[in-house]
Amino acid sequence: MEAMLEHHDGIALFTICRPEKRNAINFAVMEALEEAMEQAAADRQVKVFAITGAGSEAFCSGGDLSEFGHLRGTEARQMLMRMGELLYRLLTFPKPTVALVNGTAMGGGCELATACDFRFAKEGSRIGFVQGRLGITTGWGGASMLFAKLPYGRALDLLLRAEPMTAEAMEACGWIDAILSAERWHEQWRERLAPYAARSLSVLQAYKAAAGEKWRTTWFREQFFAEIARCAELWGSDEHEQALRPFLRKN
Numbered sequence: 001m002e003a004m005l006e007h008h009d010g011i012a013l014f015t016i017c018r019p020e021k022r023n024a025i026n027f028a029v030m031e032a033l034e035e036a037m038e039q040a041a042a043d044r045q046v047k048v049f050a051i052t053g054a055g056s057e058a059f060c061s062g063g064d065l066s067e068f069g070h071l072r073g074t075e076a077r078q079m080l081m082r083m084g085e086l087l088y089r090l091l092t093f094p095k096p097t098v099a100l101v102n103g104t105a106m107g108g109g110c111e112l113a114t115a116c117d118f119r120f121a122k123e124g125s126r127i128g129f130v131q132g133r134l135g136i137t138t139g140w141g142g143a144s145m146l147f148a149k150l151p152y153g154r155a156l157d158l159l160l161r162a163e164p165m166t167a168e169a170m171e172a173c174g175w176i177d178a179i180l181s182a183e184r185w186h187e188q189w190r191e192r193l194a195p196y197a198a199r200s201l202s203v204l205q206a207y208k209a210a211a212g213e214k215w216r217t218t219w220f221r222e223q224f225f226a227e228i229a230r231c232a233e234l235w236g237s238d239e240h241e242q243a244l245r246p247f248l249r250k251n
Ligand SMILES: CCC(=O)SCCNC(=O)CCNC(=O)[C@H](O)C(C)(C)COP(=O)(O)OP(=O)(O)OC[C@H]1O[C@@H](n2cnc3c(N)ncnc32)[C@H](O)[C@@H]1OP(=O)(O)O
Pocket: 020, 021, 022, 024, 057, 058, 061, 062, 063, 064, 065, 066, 104, 106, 107, 108, 109, 130, 131, 134, 139, 251
């Protein structure tokens, strides 16, 4: 089982279940995420959609490099567009969404979390938009979302540094909404989400409809998918191939 969907007190919790790969996203996880979002959007008992990773090490290490690292040309572009479409759907989801960052988040794992309305991180988590060190850019719309959600200089700094940051640094720049205790992680994120789940579905959906206007403009959509197309160009570059070589040799 690559992922699962559980329900707790009005919260639909989607868990990526690949701890041995630090919860990297492969095609099976994409499919499971698509199904989970469809179910959670349609289920009137669900008030909040949350995403986390299995195990105690990682939230999500981004795209599965052993599955995606060999993709070239059209195949790479299709993979990036597919996940980009899913993250755009998550960004415009009709109910509040939360990334429960329970450990390391790297690359596309940070893009996944950025697409959510809120990001709560377990203390000690390391978070990095590391794509720039791999000869690529964010390829799932992450930069477009980041520029819209953080002050311009903070967003650009994270992307250009392309290095793992502490949870404290990510909270200071506004990406993390709250750092929660490692010992009381499950209890604390439930406490944080309970007030949202206590609101009526019609109120939640009305606020999300208002929030969604910003993302549905032609300008934003074009920027979001142009970013993905640019990453697809870089995916086949020598710089990216060289950066992945040590990883692909090992896997
Ligand atoms: C789509 C575009 C993108 O997402 S580009 C960004 C892709 N992601 C990355 O570059 C992150 C690569 N991974 C790492 O830096 C580290 O594994 C992190 C996440 C920091 C975790 O470190 P650590 O806890 O020490 O674990 P580790 O490196 O020993 O890894 C454990 C096993 O998991 C695997 N793994 C990890 N990340 C990925 C990944 N993205 N795709 C596929 N496999 C991954 C490692 O290869 C390792 O496997 P094994 O135990 O050696 O077989």
